[in-house]
Amino acid sequence: MIKLIIDTDPGIDDAMAIFYAAAAPDIELLGLTTIFGNVTTPIATRNALRLLEKAGLELPVAEGAHGPLSLPPFAPSSQVHGEEGFGDIPAEDPKGVSVPEDAADFLIRMAREHRGELVLCPIGPLTNIALAIQRDPEFVNNLKRMVIMGGSLDEGGNITPHAEANIYHDPHAADVVFAAGAKLLMVGLDVTHRILCTKADFASIGAQSPELGGMLQSMSEFYLRFYETVGKFDGCSLHDPAAVIACSHPELFEVKKLPIRVSCAGETSGATLEALKGSRGETSVCLAVKAEAVKALFMARLALLP
Ligand code: RIB
Ligand code: CA
Numbered sequence: 001m002i003k004l005i006i007d008t009d010p011g012i013d014d015a016m017a018i019f020y021a022a023a024a025p026d027i028e029l030l031g032l033t034t035i036f037g038n039v040t041t042p043i044a045t046r047n048a049l050r051l052l053e054k055a056g057l058e059l060p061v062a063e064g065a066h067g068p069l070s071l072p073p074f075a076p077s078s079q080v081h082g083e084e085g086f087g088d089i090p091a092e093d094p095k096g097v098s099v100p101e102d103a104a105d106f107l108i109r110m111a112r113e114h115r116g117e118l119v120l121c122p123i124g125p126l127t128n129i130a131l132a133i134q135r136d137p138e139f140v141n142n143l144k145r146m147v148i149m150g151g152s153l154d155e156g157g158n159i160t161p162h163a164e165a166n167i168y169h170d171p172h173a174a175d176v177v178f179a180a181g182a183k184l185l186m187v188g189l190d191v192t193h194r195i196l197c198t199k200a201d202f203a204s205i206g207a208q209s210p211e212l213g214g215m216l217q218s219m220s221e222f223y224l225r226f227y228e229t230v231g232k233f234d235g236c237s238l239h240d241p242a243a244v245i246a247c248s249h250p251e252l253f254e255v256k257k258l259p260i261r262v263s264c265a266g267e268t269s270g271a272t273l274e275a276l277k278g279s280r281g282e283t284s285v286c287l288a289v290k291a292e293a294v295k296a297l298f299m300a301r302l303a304l305l306p
Contacts, residue, residue, distance in 0.1 A: 002119050002248050003028050005110060007103065009037030009124030010047040012081050012223045017123055017240035019212050022055040023301040026248045030110060031060040033103035037124040037169050039076045039085040041066045047085045049094035054212060064103030064128040068170035077165065080226050087222025104131035111142035119247050123149040123240040125166050130173035133180045140182035149243035150174065151188035151272035153285050163270025164189050167262060171270045175262040181281040186260065187243040188272065191253060191289040195242050196235035199224055201299065208303035241298050249297065254288035
């Protein structure tokens with residue numbers, strides 16, 4: 001059983017990842033922290049609270065940074081996730097509210113309280129994580145490990161030809177994280193582009209889990225339509241679920257250990273690049289995946305939900 005916190009910008013595939021974590025018997029979810037990206041940070045907080053309530057989980061949600069460390073704020077990715085983050089599903093206010101601590105302070109405290117046990121899984125831009133590293137030099141040492149959805153080594157980008165969206169939206173923060181010496185697993189486009197879920201797969205999820213799976217099925221319609229607009233007709237990538245699955249099932253991924261740096265300017269801004277050997281700690285970069293096994297786990301676990 002792993003103790004997990006997800007840092008998230010929900011977001012359609014974020015919702016899939018959070019419901020997967022709620023269903024997985026080998027994951028103890030301790031809370032969520034929120035960040036801009038697919039939506040603004042206040043909408044991310046509202047959506048995170050709503051997902052937890054829907055899943056029947058009373059867990060803390062800590063709101064994070066409203067913009068990148070150095071760059072001006074980006075417009076949310078509403079063409080991918082919809083204005084409110086969940087495709088065509090209308091906005092709905094949760095009953096609960098976020099905790100008074102901000103995301104970075106919450107992460108620092110939880111890492112101290114669960115020293116050596118906490119797995120942190122950021123599935124949005126890395127601003128909150130960089131702030132936690134800057135505020136507490138012991139932060140990464142207190143974590144068991146960090147599993148990031150982001151980056152791309154050989155695959156090219158998805159928001160520019162060079163950059164994956166989560167890294168692109170705050171490259172300075174990502175560089176702080178890759179330099180921090182954490183035990184780091186990078187689940188990037190090299191593997192998430194291999195794990196595809198079709199309309200028929202979501203119909204099966206909705207049939208087996210009418211309430212929560214049905215909500216994901218509804219959201220997926222918007223997400224799949226976006227994929228079709230960019231010429232991808234064989235399904236959508238399970239980006240964020242893949243990272244959460246890697247937290248408890250690393251054996252499904254093949255990695256190469258490399259020092260990683262992030263380009264912070266020019267046309268390659270947001271690219272994750274191999275750094276000079278010895279210049280910083282090594283990241284385990286996922287380069288191959290047992291894609292069908294990851295997808296099967298995703299679908300089997302979601303089927304456990306109401
Ligand atoms: O590039 C994929 C990532 O960008 C995912 O985390 C998705 O939710 C978006 O934030
Ligand atoms: Ca995300």
